[in-house]
Amino acid sequence: MNATTGDAMARELPDRQQRFEALLHEHRRIVFHVARMYAGHSDERHDLVQEICSQLWRAFPRYDAARRFSTWMYRIALNTGISHLRQAGARAQRFEHLSDELLEATRDDAAGAEDAERLAELDARIAQLGPLERALILLYLEDRPYADIAEVLGISETNVATKISRIKQRFRQQMTRADNP
Amino acid sequence: MELDEMKLAWQSLDQQMARRYALDLEQYRERKLGSARFRLLAVKIGLLARMVFGVAAVVAGASFWAAHPGSLHLVVSGVLLQAYGLLLVASAAWEMQLLVDIDYAAPVVAIQRSLARFRAWRVRLMPVWIVTGCFVWIPLTIVVFKAWLGADLYVRAPEVVLYLVGCGAVAMLGFWIAARWVPGAAGALADSYAGTSLGRSQQQLDDIARFERE
DSSP, X not given: OOHHHHHHHHHHOSSHHHHHHHHHHHTHHHXXXXXXXXXXXXXXXXXXXXXXXXXXXXXXXXXXXXXXXHHHHHHHHHHHHHHHHHHHHTTTOTTOSOOHXXXXXXXXXXXXXXXXXXXXXXXXXXXXXXXXXXXXHHHHHTTOOXXXXXXXXXXXXXXXXXXXXXXXXXXXXXXXXXXXO | OOHHHHHHHHHHHHHHHHHHHHHHHHHIIIIIHHHHHHHHHHHHHHHHHHHHHHHHHHHHHHHHHHHOTTOHHHHHHHHHHHHHHHHHHHHHHHHHHHHHHOOTTSOHHHHHHHHHHHHHHHHHHXXXXXXXXXXXXXXXXXXXXXXXXXXXXXXXXXXHHHHHHHHHHHHHHHHHHHHHHSTTHHHHHHHXXXXXXXXXXXXXXXXXXXXXXX
């Protein structure tokens, strides 16, 4: 069942709470991904998942069913994630702890070591990004079209393209510097 | 790692994330839908209480100075209490409006700009609360003594008024010394009140403006 079919079925449910739960289940990955992007370690991620769900439920009465649920959900989840990161900023929590996924990947075989290295690099890259850049990159990593990214963030498509290109360039320069110290 | 390699690594996390956080959604369904409503209600009740207290101060202050037009210190006490009440009502009404208006479903950049402005406003207002918090007790005590006990504290026991002024001045001096000389104290104070310092809130606004520019 694809998301659109799932959304249509969820919207047919008579009770608001049931409709919300069905839509949340259909798009649950958005919540997980935003929590992964904005919270530094396991306990915080679990809390952030709960906080995002609370904000979604709070905003649900104002959700306009004529608009795409995923766009609405991304906006709320990202705004909640950014607020979380700003509050946690003073506590300097960013990826200081090994992530659960990284620990899981640290197995005693070559594939495990490779996974662990890749995830460590991913976390290091994410940690370099500011709150709004993280939102942009999250949507890019999820393969969202530039038009969708622009709609969620409230900036122009050209601006989205420019920023992604600059981030790519920045990462390339860092790699070049690391290779040629 | 380039951005496209990041994409592969991110997508490989998908299953792990789904497995790891699925339980959170279950717990949320079971317990939290009601508490989300309750938390918002608690914030609104707090703001309403501030408004009610502010209105009471406005009414008490205004009726007090109107009832004692011939005595300058009583008029000043009533006016100060009224002004403090107006400040409470205005700030609570403004925050309530913001609470109602901020729609997290609006575009991310717009909401983050509104929140950053709100934080900056609260940080700028903080010195006003410190000063009023240190001195509002003086007109309040004079009004209460005169209105309830019929005693003009300023005339009958001026040393008590002086003592209150002294306490307020010492408290304010303490805040000033802590903010000026104790490392991190000003930031901690701003953090506890507004969730950020003035410098950081300005930095956030600058970051957002930079992000909006192409």
